Amino acid sequence: MHDTGRLAYSIKETCNLLGLGKTRVYELCNSGDLKVKRIGRRTLVLADSIRALIAAAD
Numbered sequence: 001m002h003d004t005g006r007l008a009y010s011i012k013e014t015c016n017l018l019g020l021g022k023t024r025v026y027e028l029c030n031s032g033d034l035k036v037k038r039i040g041r042r043t044l045v046l047a048d049s050i051r052a053l054i055a056a057a058d
Contacts, residue, residue: 008037011029014050
């Protein structure tokens, strides 16, 4: 994942970035492995938490 300067990604974008399905991404969000912010009805996954998840997998 290259740094685009974005702070957060939608669930759909997160699925595409990680190559995971929506159910698995929601599981990671609910477990706290991915940090989210809810703005209105939108759920945004924080870019830093995506990077941390990938780094922890190494």
